[in-house]
Amino acid sequence: MPSSSTQRVDLRRVRAGLPEAAGELVGEYERHLRLERGLSEHTVRAYVGDVVSLLGFVYRDESAELSALDVGVLRAWLAGQRAGGASRTTLARRAAAVRTFTTWAQRRGALATDPGARLVAPRAHRKLPGVLRPEQADELMRASATGAAERDPVALRDHAVLELLYATGVRVSELCGLDVGDVDFGRRMIRVLGKGDKERMVPFGAPADSAVREWLDAGRAALAAPGGTALFVGIRGRRMDQRSVRRLVHDAVGSVPGAADMGPHGLRHSAATHLLEGGADLRSVQELLGHATLASTQLYTHVTVERLKAIHDRAHPRAR
Incomplete structure (x- = not known):
């Protein structure tokens, strides 16, 4: 994992071109x-x-001052962004x-009013996510289990990764952050550190239990560096990174006939759907996925409704 100091915003670069106070x-x-x-x-x-933009x-x-920042300036800035593509x-x-910034700036006293409160921006298009059908998910796991049956350490790891992603719906960053001690086999739960460093417990089923146990018993020791705590490691023994997991999922799903092109987030969508x-119920799925608001989880109800409509159109004699 990169150190926090290397991940943080480079403030010297950020401030370039702005007045010192800004x-x-x-x-x-x-x-x-x-x-x-x-x-x-x-x-x-x-x-x-x-905000720098x-x-x-x-x-x-x-000669401008921060007090010049009003809703007209916000709209003009967004218009320029739109014109730029x-x-x-x-x-x-x-x-x-910028609404988050102007609210904070008013509370801090840097702005007399909150111009962002009056800003109305175009709503983002919410694209329905691609998901696997249940039978495609089964095919994905069967193919992965076939490879793991050869007892190759990498195949055992890949099978455990796929099973756990689909069983829990965790984010790829959360999966990569798991340590061996985060797995509670007795209760079939994993301890996940999600967005905003919020911890939650997520259950998993028997297939994921079996796959992770096999990886720990017969695969991990062949790859892991001595003393390492990461649950999943790469071929050099270090903690598996997100890019490697994305490539793994993309390649594995690509071998399933008719499956949509997807990565780990597609397995998360599939699990929720x-x-x-x-x-x-929607609240339970919200807790499992670690969504801060129910609105994020409600996207998946649109997926299920669209699927029901497609089935109705195909199967009902009076659908057309």
């Missing part, structure tokens, strides 16, 4: 996002980058980022 404000905002909000490094970089727009006139999804994210189709 650069200091950006620094305070970055610390607020990381220390008080507990946001991930990826989110901090994105939010700070958007906005402030660069405000201070394009060297930004998608609706990107515009929606940037609008959310199959849980809902099997009768799980």
Whole structure:
């Protein structure tokens, strides 16, 4: 894992081109996002980058002051982003980022009012995620188990990774962060550290239990560096990284006939969809996935509804 110091925003670069006071404000905002909000490094970089872009727009006139930042300036900045080719999804994210900033800046006293409260941005298109059908998921796991039956350490690891991703619906970052001690075989649960360093316990079933046990019993020792704690490791013995897991899933799913092109996030989508189709309630799925709000989980209900509509169109004699 990279050290936190290498992941953090380079504030010297961020402040370049901004007045000193604005650069200091950006620094305070970055610390607020990381220390008080507990946001991930990826989110901090994105939010700070958007705010730097906005402030660069405000201070394009060297005589400008931060007090010039009003809803008209926000709209003009977003219009420029759109003219530059930004998608609706990107515009929606940037609008959310600057609204977070203006709310914070008003509370801190840097702005007299909160212009972001009046900002209305285009809604992002919510694309329905590609998911595996249950029979395709079965085929994926059967093929993976066939490879693991050869007792090759890498095949055992790959099978355990696929089973655990699909069984739990965890994010790829959460999977890569697992240590051996995070697996509770007695209760069939894993301890996951999610976004904002929030810990949760996620259950898994018998197939994942068997696959992870086999990896630990017959595969991990052949790859892991001495003293390492990571549950999943690469061929050099270090903790498996997200890129390797994405490549693993992409290649494995690509061998399933008719399956959509996907990576680990597709298995997460598939797990959530199959849980809902099997009768799980939305709140339980929200807790399992570690979603902060129910709105994120509700996307999966659209997947199941679309699938039901497709089945109805194919099967009902009065559908057309």
